[in-house]
Amino acid sequence: MATSIHLDTVRKEFRTLGNTHVAVDDLSLDIPEGSFTTFVGPSGCGKTTTLRMLAGLETPTSGTVSFGDEDVTDLPPQERNVSMVFQSIALYPHMSVRENIGYGLKIHGVPKSERDERIDEAAEVLQIEQQLEKMPSELSGGQQQRVALGGAFVQDPDVLLLDEPMSDLDAKLKSDLRVEIQRLHQELDTTVVYVTHDQTEAMTMSDQVVLLREGELAQVDPPKRLFDYPNSEYVAQFIGMPSTNVVECSVTEQNSVTSLEGPGLTVPLPAEVKPPASDSVRLGIRPQYLEVGSTGSCTLTVDVEVIETLGTESVVHGRLADGTNFDVVSDAVDDVSAGDKLDVSFDISDAFVFGDDGDTIL
Ligand code: ATP
Numbered sequence: 513m514a515t516s517i518h519l520d521t522v523r524k525e526f527r528t529l530g531n532t533h534v535a536v537d538d539l540s541l542d543i544p545e546g547s548f549t550t551f552v553g554p555s556g557c558g559k560t561t562t563l564r565m566l567a568g569l570e571t572p573t574s575g576t577v578s579f580g581d582e583d584v585t586d587l588p589p590q591e592r593n594v595s596m597v598f599q600s601i602a603l604y605p606h607m608s609v610r611e612n613i614g615y616g617l618k619i620h621g622v623p624k625s626e627r628d629e630r631i632d633e634a635a636e637v638l639q640i641e642q643q644l645e646k647m648p649s650e651l652s653g654g655q656q657q658r659v660a661l662g663g664a665f666v667q668d669p670d671v672l673l674l675d676e677p678m679s680d681l682d683a684k685l686k687s688d689l690r691v692e693i694q695r696l697h698q699e700l701d702t703t704v705v706y707v708t709h710d711q712t713e714a715m716t717m718s719d720q721v722v723l724l725r726e727g728e729l730a731q732v733d734p735p736k737r738l739f740d741y742p743n744s745e746y747v748a749q750f751i752g753m754p755s756t757n758v759v760e761c762s763v764t765e766q767n768s769v770t771s772l773e774g775p776g777l778t779v780p781l782p783a784e785v786k787p788p789a790s791d792s793v794r795l796g797i798r799p800q801y802l803e804v805g806s807t808g809s810c811t812l813t814v815d816v817e818v819i820e821t822l823g824t825e826s827v828v829h830g831r832l833a834d835g836t837n838f839d840v841v842s843d844a845v846d847d848v849s850a851g852d853k854l855d856v857s858f859d860i861s862d863a864f865v866f867g868d869d870g871d872t873i874l
């Protein structure tokens with residue numbers, strides 16, 4: 513039965529050669545029962561350490577981990593109904609695919625007929641029905657990772673922990689497997705916690721995304737909310753591809769109207785918006801929320817440097833008058849070339865304003 517997970521001021525320190533390193537810094541978090549929650553963040557921010565504490569492979573230095581109402585902080589892995597799949601695939605080379613997937617069930621005494629039924633179901637969803645009687649050495653990397661996932665899913669764990677299970681696969685296999693993992697999750701009553709540094713995986717698969725920064729929680733929210741309402745410049749920059757454009761602006765006031773002034777840009781703030789207290793702010797504009805032309809309320813001009821075509825839309829990489837990097841995502845730039853000046857516009861309600869400490873203030 514899926515369980516909710518609660519972390520209460522969980523801290524993990526590692527001591528090496530007399531130095532103390534805080535890998536996870538007083539992290540408090542709720543993971544709803546049956547949800548798909550993804551941890552993202554740059555290398556070293558504490559994702560794997562957090563996952564290992566959920567598995568029971570690391571013990572927190574302080575704080576508590578609970579599954580539902582049960583405090584599991586000090587429970588060893590075998591006393592938690594948890595399965596884990598790692599980046600490196602660990603299959604038993606002398607066992608067939610069927611035996612590998614069913615191994616966990618076998619050691620838990622599940623009868624053969626039920627084992628076979630559950631293996632066949634998982635194999636169907638993961639599209640490895642044809643491989644069941646083969647040996648792992650006869651499979652591709654993607655098929656081997658499917659077998660590892662199948663083995664974890666058939667055990668029907670309360671919590672399934674996946675640590676970068678797709679990082680060694682190519683882009684096409686990744687996109688297929690993303691869908692299959694979601695199908696498995698829908699069919700089973702399991703809380704999934706997934707670790708990745710691939711934000712496409714985080715944004716496409718998750719009910720909620722946990723973004724960490726140096727062991728601390730930067731923001732936890734559903735993917736779309738994280739994209740549209742980042743609470744800081746760090747979140748706005750990390751989530752979204754290409755990254756959010758950030759433009760240094762001064763805050764000016766004329767005839768009781770407060771405006772943000774940047775390179776080739778004046779953004780009058782609506783009267784109902786409380787003006788920033790400081791003289792300067794950083795304005796964040798997502799490349800996806802720019803329109804080509806001057807239809808939006810704020811306009812600026814981009815010196816086009818490079819255009820990348822991604823099928824239906826293109827990414828225009830350019831600079832503003834002061835050299836600030838500035839990207840535009842649009843499906844209306846077919847006749848734009850490097851060296852052109854491209855007028856774009858946006859609506860202030862789609863932009864973010866970051867204060868001195870990097871927090872979103874508007
Ligand atoms: P990556 O994306 O690179 O896997 P991560 O976000 O999963 O990174 P962790 O592996 O959790 O990060 O590591 C967090 C920090 O704790 C890092 O600075 C790491 O060097 C340190 N760390 C992790 N495990 C240990 C350990 N066993 N001993 C000492 N330091 C450790």
